[in-house]
Amino acid sequence: MSKIGVFYGSTYGNTANAAAKIAAHLERLLGQPIPPQDIAQVDLKTLEGYDKLLLGCSTWNIGELQYDWEALHRQLDTLDLNGKQVALFGCGDQLSYPDSFQDALGILGEKLEERGASLVGLWPVAGYEHTRSLGQRGEFFLGLALDEDNQAHLSEERIAHWVEQVFEEFGLLMRVDG
Numbered sequence: 001m002s003k004i005g006v007f008y009g010s011t012y013g014n015t016a017n018a019a020a021k022i023a024a025h026l027e028r029l030l031g032q033p034i035p036p037q038d039i040a041q042v043d044l045k046t047l048e049g050y051d052k053l054l055l056g057c058s059t060w061n062i063g064e065l066q067y068d069w070e071a072l073h074r075q076l077d078t079l080d081l082n083g084k085q086v087a088l089f090g091c092g093d094q095l096s097y098p099d100s101f102q103d104a105l106g107i108l109g110e111k112l113e114e115r116g117a118s119l120v121g122l123w124p125v126a127g128y129e130h131t132r133s134l135g136q137r138g139e140f141f142l143g144l145a146l147d148e149d150n151q152a153h154l155s156e157e158r159i160a161h162w163v164e165q166v167f168e169e170f171g172l173l174m175r176v177d178g
């Protein structure tokens with residue numbers, strides 16, 4: 001069984017709440033608890049001990065990583081994530097910061113790809129009103145884009161749908177053929 005971890009960085013608690021909900025869905029699907037961990041409270045090297053990671057980061061200061069991830073930015077260069085699948089999620093505010101909405105997904109995603117990880121859990125940009133995002137590649141965000149400031153009513157459904165998608169992309173769906 002693959003080792004799965006959920007880590008997040010969060011300033012006002014929005015991404016922390018999302019991480020808790022994501023972990024609860026994973027627990028239901030896997031039948032075992034996956035306690036979310038605050039990235040500020042762990043040694044970054046811990047991430048190397050997991051096969052599959054779900055990493056949460058909000059965007060702050062007009063296009064920057066959330067503070068705890070920002071503080072770890074240089075240390076990220078020392079990580080070996082070869083062979084690991086990573087699913088990103090983040091919180092942002094598309095109406096107040098339309099030109100940098102969810103930039104953290106792009107900054108973190110590109111760094112993790114540089115370190116050998118492959119990203120799963122890409123999420124369609126349809127349904128958002130931003131104008132520009134470093135977190136966007138083609139018609140997709142590099143992970144689940146949540147907006148507790150303007151679209152909180154959509155978050156539960158987005159999370160439920162996305163966790164199912166990631167679970168499948170992680171190759172964890174039990175298939176009964178024939």
Ligand SMILES: Cc1cc2nc3c(=O)[nH]c(=O)nc-3n(C[C@H](O)[C@H](O)[C@H](O)COP(=O)(O)O)c2cc1C
Binds near residue numbers: 009103
């Ligand atoms: C000073 C400030 C700067 C922000 N900059 C951005 C930004 O550039 N892009 C974005 O999408 N959201 C931005 N946000 C919105 C936050 O990402 C959003 O409120 C998020 O839900 C916070 O999540 P957290 O509590 O997990 O840190 C900013 C918020 C503040 C107060």
